[in-house]
Amino acid sequence: MQTVFNGARYRSLYGFRHYLRPYRWQMWVMFVAAFAMVAAATLVPLVIKAAVNGPIARGDRGALVPVFFAALGLGVAECVLIFVRRYIQSIAVLQVETNIRDDLYRHLQRLAVAFHDQWQTGQLLSRATTDLSSIRRFLGFGAIFLVVNVVQYVAVCALLIATYPPLGLIVSAMTVPVIWLARRFGNEYSLLARRVQDQQGDLATAAEEAASGIRVTKAFGRGTLLHTQFVRQAEVVRGSALEMVALRGRFWSLLELIPNIVMALVVLVGGLAVAHHSMSLGALVAFTTLLVLLQWPIIDIGWILSMAQEAATAADRIQEVFATVPAVVDPPVPATLTEPRGRLRFEHVSFAFPDADEPTLRDIDLDLAPGETLAIVGATGSGKTALTALPARLYDVTAGRITLDGVDIRDLALADLRARIATAFEDPVLFSMSVRENLVLGRPDATDEEIEAAIDLAQADFVHALPWGLDTRIGEQGLSLSGGQRQRLALARAVLARPAVLVLDDPLSALDVHTEAKVEAALARVLRDTTAIVVVHRPSTVALADRVALLEDGRITAVGTHSELMRLPAYAEVLTVDPDDVISAGVPR
Ligand SMILES: Nc1ncnc2c1ncn2[C@@H]1O[C@H](COP(=O)(O)OP(=O)(O)OP(=O)(O)O)[C@@H](O)[C@H]1O
Numbered sequence: 001m002q003t004v005f006n007g008a009r010y011r012s013l014y015g016f017r018h019y020l021r022p023y024r025w026q027m028w029v030m031f032v033a034a035f036a037m038v039a040a041a042t043l044v045p046l047v048i049k050a051a052v053n054g055p056i057a058r059g060d061r062g063a064l065v066p067v068f069f070a071a072l073g074l075g076v077a078e079c080v081l082i083f084v085r086r087y088i089q090s091i092a093v094l095q096v097e098t099n100i101r102d103d104l105y106r107h108l109q110r111l112a113v114a115f116h117d118q119w120q121t122g123q124l125l126s127r128a129t130t131d132l133s134s135i136r137r138f139l140g141f142g143a144i145f146l147v148v149n150v151v152q153y154v155a156v157c158a159l160l161i162a163t164y165p166p167l168g169l170i171v172s173a174m175t176v177p178v179i180w181l182a183r184r185f186g187n188e189y190s191l192l193a194r195r196v197q198d199q200q201g202d203l204a205t206a207a208e209e210a211a212s213g214i215r216v217t218k219a220f221g222r223g224t225l226l227h228t229q230f231v232r233q234a235e236v237v238r239g240s241a242l243e244m245v246a247l248r249g250r251f252w253s254l255l256e257l258i259p260n261i262v263m264a265l266v267v268l269v270g271g272l273a274v275a276h277h278s279m280s281l282g283a284l285v286a287f288t289t290l291l292v293l294l295q296w297p298i299i300d301i302g303w304i305l306s307m308a309q310e311a312a313t314a315a316d317r318i319q320e321v322f323a324t325v326p327a328v329v330d331p332p333v334p335a336t337l338t339e340p341r342g343r344l345r346f347e348h349v350s351f352a353f354p355d356a357d358e359p360t361l362r363d364i365d366l367d368l369a370p371g372e373t374l375a376i377v378g379a380t381g382s383g384k385t386a387l388t389a390l391p392a393r394l395y396d397v398t399a400g401r402i403t404l405d406g407v408d409i410r411d412l413a414l415a416d417l418r419a420r421i422a423t424a425f426e427d428p429v430l431f432s433m434s435v436r437e438n439l440v441l442g443r444p445d446a447t448d449e450e451i452e453a454a455i456d457l458a459q460a461d462f463v464h465a466l467p468w469g470l471d472t473r474i475g476e477q478g479l480s481l482s483g484g485q486r487q488r489l490a491l492a493r494a495v496l497a498r499p500a501v502l503v504l505d506d507p508l509s510a511l512d513v514h515t516e517a518k519v520e521a522a523l524a525r526v527l528r529d530t531t532a533i534v535v536v537h538r539p540s541t542v543a544l545a546d547r548v549a550l551l552e553d554g555r556i557t558a559v560g561t562h563s564e565l566m567r568l569p570a571y572a573e574v575l576t577v578d579p580d581d582v583i584s585a586g587v588p589r
C-alpha cells in the first residue's frame with residue numbers, strides 16, 4: 001500500500017480515526033457486507049464455468065436448474081448486501097461528519113479573537129462544509145472500497161493464476177503499470193486538490209463579503225466592479241477544477257486501457273491455448289468473465305484515489321484549524337473571587353496585536369474603584385477599542401496585568417470572568433434570532449421583568465412596536481434595525497448581564513441628541529453601582545463619568561475630572577473635534 005499511497009500525505013486524515021471508534025461494529029458490518037458482495041459477484045463466473053463445462057457440454061438440461069438458482073441467489077444476495085452496507089454507512093458516516101463539525105465549531109469558539117482577525121470567514125466556512133463532505137465521502141465509500149478492491153484484485157489474480165497459470169501471470173503483471181500510474185497521478189492530483197480547495201475558500205470569502213457588504217457596494221455603485229472581480233475569481237476556481245477533471249480524465253482512461261489491452265492478450269493467448277487443448281473452453285469463458293471482474297477494481301482505483309486525495313487535502317485544511325492552539329485559555333487551576341466588589345486595575349499594561357510591530361497600548365496604569373465610572377477619551381486610532389477588549393480577555397495583555405478584585409484576570413475561569421465583565425461593542429452585532437434571545441445572551445435565565453428593565457434603561461422600547469414584539473426575529477446582524485436601535489439593544493444586552501464591570505465602547509455614537517440624553521440619564525442610574533469603562537466622544541457623555549482618562553497614541557497621558565482635563569489642549573481638542581457637537585453648538589471651526 002505504501003508504494004501506491006504516500007503515507008505522509010494521509011497523516012491528517014489518519015488523525016481523524018478516533019471519530020470512527022464509536023462506530024466500530026458498523027465499520028465491520030460495512031466491510032463484511034462489501035466483501036460478501038464482492039465474493040457473490042466473483043462466484044457468478046465460477047458458476048458459469050461449472051455450467052459451461054458440465055450441463056451445457058453434456059446437453060443435460062435438468063442440471064441447469066440448480067445452476068440457474070445458484071446464479072439467481074448470488075444476484076439477490078449481492079443486492080441485499082449493497083442495501084445493508086449503504087444503510088449502515090449513511091447512519092454512521094453522517095454521524096461522524098456531524099461529530100467532526102461539532103468539534104470544529106467548538107474549537108472555533110475557543111480560539112481567540114486574534115485567530116479570527118487573521119482567518120477569512122470563507123476559508124473557515126469552506127472547511128466546515130465542503131472539506132468535511134469530502135472526508136465523509138471518503139470514509140463512507142472510498143476507504144472501504146479501497147480495501148475491498150485491493151482484496152478483490154488480489155483474490156481474482158490468485159484465481160486466474162490457479163485457473164491457468166501462464167495467462168494468470170500475464171494478467172497479474174498489469175499491476176505494475178497500474179501502480180506506477182497511480183503514484184504519478186496521486187502526486188499531481190494532491191497539489192491540484194489543495195489549490196482548488198483553497199481557491200474555493202477564497203471564493204466563499206468573496207461571496208460572504210459581497211452579501212454582508214451589499215449596502216456599501218450598492219451605495220457606491222460598485223456592483224459591476226465587484227461582480228467582475230467575483231467572476232474572475234470564480235473563473236480561477238473553474239480553471240483549476242478543469243485541470244483536475246483533465247488530469248482525472250487522462251488517468252482514468254489510461255487505467256481503462258490497461259485491462260483492455262490485457263483482455264485482448266487473453267483472448268489471443270487463451271484462444272491459442274484452447275486450440276492446443278491446454279485449456280478448456282469453460283476455463284477460457286470463466287477466465288474472461290473473471291477478467292471483467294478485475295476491470296472494476298482497477299477503474300475504481302481511479303476515482304477512489306481522487307476521493308482519497310481530496311479527503312487528505314480536506315483533512316489537512318481542517319487539521320490546520322484544529323492545530324491552532326487557543327491563545328486565550330482557562331488557567332489550569334482557576335482562582336475564585338472571595339469578595340467580588342468590582343475593583344478593576346490595569347497595572348503597567350502593554351498590548352500589541354499579533355503580527356503588529358508596534359504595541360497599540362503602552363504602560364497603561366488605571367485603577368477603578370468599585371462602582372466608579374471611568375471615561376476614556378482619545379483621538380480615533382488611539383487604542384480605545386483595543387483597551388476595552390482587554391478586561392474580558394478578548395485579547396491577552398502582552399505585558400503587565402489586569403486584576404479584578406486583586407486577582408489577575410488570567411487566573412480566573414473564562415466563563416467566570418466573562419460573567420462578571422460585560423462589553424458592549426462599538427459595532428454592535430446582533431444574531432439571527434429573536435430580540436429576546438439576543439438580549440439574554442449574557443444571562444439566559446433573565447426574567448421578563450429584568451428584560452423590561454434593561455429595555456427601559458437602554459431606551460430600547462421601540463422593540464415593543466416590532467411586529468411580534470420581543471419575539472420578532474431580527475435579521476442577519478440586525479440588518480433590519482437602525483444603527484441606533486442596534487446600539488440600544490447591545491446596551492440593553494450588556495446591562496441585562498448584570499455584570500460587576502461594564503465596558504462600553506462608544507455606546508451612544510449612533511444616537512440622536514434627544515435619545516442620547518434619555519439613554520444617558522438611564523445609564524447614569526446603572527453606572528451608579530457598577531464599575532465601568534466608557535469610551536466617549538462627546539462632552540455630554542463625559543458627565544456620566546467620575547473621572548476621565550485621556551488616551552494619546554496608546555498611552556494614558558492624563559487622568560482627572562472633566563474640568564481638570566479641560567485645561568489640557570490635547571483633551572479639549574479631542575472632545576470638541578466631533579463635528580456633531582461643533583455644529584449643534586454652532587461653534588465655527
Ligand atoms: N485586529 C487588529 N489587528 C491589528 N491592528 C489593529 C487591529 N484592530 C485595530 N488595530 C490598530 O490598532 C490601533 C488602535 O485601534 P482602535 O480600534 O483601538 O482605535 P480606537 O481608538 O478605538 O479608534 P476609533 O475612535 O476610531 O474607534 C489602530 O492603529 C488600528 O489600526
Ligand SMILES: [Mg+2]
Pocket residue numbers: 384385386426505
Ligand atoms: Mg474604537
